Amino acid sequence: MAGRALILFAHGARAESWKAPFERLRGLAQARMPDVQVSLAFLELMEPRLPAEVARLAQQGVADITVVPVFLGQGGHVLRDLPLIADELRAAYPGMVIKVVGAVGEDPDVLNAMTDYCVAAAKS
Amino acid sequence: MAGRALILFAHGARAESWKAPFERLRGLAQARMPDVQVSLAFLELMEPRLPAEVARLAQQGVADITVVPVFLGQGGHVLRDLPLIADELRAAYPGMVIKVVGAVGEDPDVLNAMTDYCVAAAKS
Numbered sequence: 074m075a076g077r078a079l080i081l082f083a084h085g086a087r088a089e090s091w092k093a094p095f096e097r098l099r100g101l102a103q104a105r106m107p108d109v110q111v112s113l114a115f116l117e118l119m120e121p122r123l124p125a126e127v128a129r130l131a132q133q134g135v136a137d138i139t140v141v142p143v144f145l146g147q148g149g150h151v152l153r154d155l156p157l158i159a160d161e162l163r164a165a166y167p168g169m170v171i172k173v174v175g176a177v178g179e180d181p182d183v184l185n186a187m188t189d190y191c192v193a194a195a196k197s
Numbered sequence: 198m199a200g201r202a203l204i205l206f207a208h209g210a211r212a213e214s215w216k217a218p219f220e221r222l223r224g225l226a227q228a229r230m231p232d233v234q235v236s237l238a239f240l241e242l243m244e245p246r247l248p249a250e251v252a253r254l255a256q257q258g259v260a261d262i263t264v265v266p267v268f269l270g271q272g273g274h275v276l277r278d279l280p281l282i283a284d285e286l287r288a289a290y291p292g293m294v295i296k297v298v299g300a301v302g303e304d305p306d307v308l309n310a311m312t313d314y315c316v317a318a319a320k321s
Contacts (some may be wrong), residue, residue, distance in 0.1 A: 081268070091272030092263075094302040101312040109319050127233040139319045142312070145207070145269060148215030174318040177311045178218040186310035187267070187301045190273040194298040195203040195226075195233050195263045 077137040078110040078130045082123055084150060085115035092119065095143060112133065115151055123155075126160050127171070137170045145178030201261040202234040206247055208274060209239035216243065219267060234259065240274055243307045247279075251286050251295070261294045269302030 079102060080139070083095050084171040095113055110133075114126035123140070130138060140159065142151045159173050177183050199285070203226060204286035207219050219237055227235040234257075245253070254262060264283065283297050286297045301307050 077319065079315060081315065084269035086270060086272035088272040088276065089277065094270055094300075096237035098308055098311055098315065102315045105312065105316045106319060109317075111315075122254035139321075141315050142241060143269060145267060146210060146218055148212040151313060152212065152214065174321075176218075177314050180310070180314045183307065183314055184218060184222055184225060184308045186304070186307040187222055188229065189202060190301050190304045190307055191205065191222065191226045191235075191265050192229045193232060193245050194265050195201065195235075197263075197298075 075084055076108065076110070076135060078112065078135045078139070080114050080123065080126055080130075080138060080140045080147045082114050082116070082140050082155065083119075084092060085117045085119035089119060095116070095151070098143065102108045116154060123158050124165075127166065127169075131166050136168060140173045141173065142173070142176040144176040147176045147179060151176050156193055200232065200234070200259060201238065202259045203230070204236055204238050204247065204250055204254075204262060204264045206238050206240070206268045207243075207267045210242045211215065211242055216232050237259065240278060243286070247282050248286060248289075251290065251293075255290050255293060260292060262296070264295065264297045266297070266300040268300040271300045271303060275287035275300050 081099055085135050099111050099113050112126055114121050116125040144151050159171055205223055219278050223235050225239050238245050238247040283295055286296050
């Protein structure tokens with residue numbers, strides 16, 4: 074399938090249970106965008122890693138990939154590791170557009186939803 | 198001040214920039230609940246750690262603390278490390294109620310806000 078893809082890029086963890094909200098997020102985003110392939114990729118500890126996922130999409134002829142860092146804070150993983158990986162992937166797949174956006178935790182609406190959750194928790 | 202407190206418990210990171218959305222979340226929650234002390238505490242790499250923050254609140258006479266794990270996934274840190282720390286704190290401060298709720302990333306409204314962000318990123 075030629076076309077577009079969205080990769081939800083997360084840290085990864087040893088506990089398989091950790092992945093659950095990321096899989097729910099993937100399903101919710103996929104349901105909203107049936108014409109975009111939505112998949113997960115991880116920095117470490119879980120598969121697939123980001124380069125393997127981009128390679129898989131490239132084999133399918135995907136030419137336009139958006140990477141959303143599903144991280145709360147923008148630390149070394151988002152500010153240093155991810156740009157390096159993205160640059161390597163752009164060099165390896167010169168015909169592909171690979172766009173990396175800001176971390177989800179920096180989004181005001183996400184912060185507002187987290188605020189609502191915290192306030193409700195404190196009052197319960 | 199006797200009363201209640203809300204601790205936003207996050208992982209911590211080496212990069213100081215990582216903390217920014219957690220500080221914004223703290224400010225937003227504090228603004229919504231002027232009668233509750235809202236503070237940050239970390240598992241590692243940043244200060245204060247959770248035990249130090251609970252000790253500080255105990256000295257002020259706070260008797261009721263809610264801990265919100267500001268994590269996306271519930272892995273070892275949320276499922277294993279945090280309950281152990283909380284149990285130690287409950288033993289150390291028997292007069293204090295320490296409630297730990299689920300991770301913010303498990304909340305449906307937070308997931309929906311993240312979905313909106315991902316969909317907008319893919320379409321931009």
